[in-house]
Amino acid sequence: MAETTPPALTHFRxxxxxxxxxxxxxxxxxxxxxxxWVRLPAEARAALEAGTNPKGDPLTVARLAGLAGSKRTADLILLCHPIPVTGADVQVTLEDAGVRIVATVRTTAPTGVEMEALSAVTVAALNVYDMLKAASKAIEITGIRLLAKTGGKSGDYAAQGG
Structure with missing residues (x-):
């Protein structure tokens, strides 16, 4: 049996x-x-749809939080490079399945923005939870994933079914 050398670890030396x-x-x-996605139990969805949430509009707050989260990624992901976020768009919409969050982040940098997009989505989702937790503690954050990326050494990527 031939010995194989494990790949070099990029983030450990x-x-x-x-x-x-x-x-x-x-x-x-x-x-x-x-x-x-943020899955909403009936009582949380009702509070959101009726506009009776005591903390205000969760979707607007989540959108702003996602934008801020994209710019603070290197503060949260320990080995992530701080890069200039040259553009970010965070969409937060109420759909049948719950609140859908989609973030697109752009840069011109020597490394990619996947973590910035994922951070934007995660921070936005946490803010939806925070804004609606008085209505229900059974809110679920789920399905956080990379849909697509362009640029860089590894090339372009598009998720299946995305």
Whole structure:
């Protein structure tokens, strides 16, 4: 049986975590789109639809929180590079299945924006929960995933069924 060498770990060296050095990489245009869902029990949905939520409009707050979350990703994801977010769009909509959040983030940088898009969705979803938790503690955050990305060494990606 032939021995195989395991792939080199990019974020660990000598057993210690490190931030990958992207100094020599040429900045390129990159985009990423992510989505997530907030499933609402009947009482939370009723409060949202009736506009009787005591904290205000969860969808507007979530949209703003998602935009802010995209810009603060490197503060939350420990080995993520701080990059210039040159554009971000967060859509928060009430649909039959619950609240759908879709975030698209853009940059011109030496590394991608997948984590920024995923952070935007996650932070937005947490804000929906926070805004509606008085109506129900049974709210579920689910389905957070990368839908698409463009640019970078690994090329473009599109999720199946997305």
């Amino acid at each position: 000598d057993g210690l975590p490190r931030m990958v050095d992207v100094t020599g990489k040429v900045p390129t245009v990159r985009t990423a789109t992510a989505e997530g």
